[in-house]
Amino acid sequence: MARMHSRKRGKSESTRPPASAPLDWVPLSPEEVRELIVKMGKRGVPPSQIGIELRDAYGVPLVKRVVGKKITQILREEGLEPPLPEDLRSLIRKAHTIRKHLEIHRKDLQAKKGLQRTESKIHRLVKYYKRVGRLPPDWKYEPGRAELIAG
Numbered sequence: 001m002a003r004m005h006s007r008k009r010g011k012s013e014s015t016r017p018p019a020s021a022p023l024d025w026v027p028l029s030p031e032e033v034r035e036l037i038v039k040m041g042k043r044g045v046p047p048s049q050i051g052i053e054l055r056d057a058y059g060v061p062l063v064k065r066v067v068g069k070k071i072t073q074i075l076r077e078e079g080l081e082p083p084l085p086e087d088l089r090s091l092i093r094k095a096h097t098i099r100k101h102l103e104i105h106r107k108d109l110q111a112k113k114g115l116q117r118t119e120s121k122i123h124r125l126v127k128y129y130k131r132v133g134r135l136p137p138d139w140k141y142e143p144g145r146a147e148l149i150a151g
Helices: 030-042 047-058 061-066 071-078 086-104 109-132 146-150
Strands: none
Touching: 030 047, 047 071, 061 071, 071 086, 071 146, 086 109, 086 146
């Protein structure tokens, strides 16, 4: 699939093993994996970091294949889901960083264009999360509040 703002093709990636093959070599049981996810979620670790930690430190390749649920689903069941989705939070953080850069370097036209692109991604993502019900219908992205979110 082509990239949205760069006229380039997607990056190549390795293929995952077929879903029908059992993961007999995973050292942890589904209950142990779930406990680790809940423990890390209580510490405030974002879901992507939880997945990386489980892969690198514990040898769990895919949580969904082991437990049967995604990390965010497990966190949601335990009431540990972050208030904003992780991808939206990182885009807001990026827009805030560009805005701070533009306060100092007002003539940086590439940064201005980057801010426009980042904020358009934010608006599209907010529209999607409202439609899905992940964000309340009255939630709105405001650049002034972005510092509190990015904090």
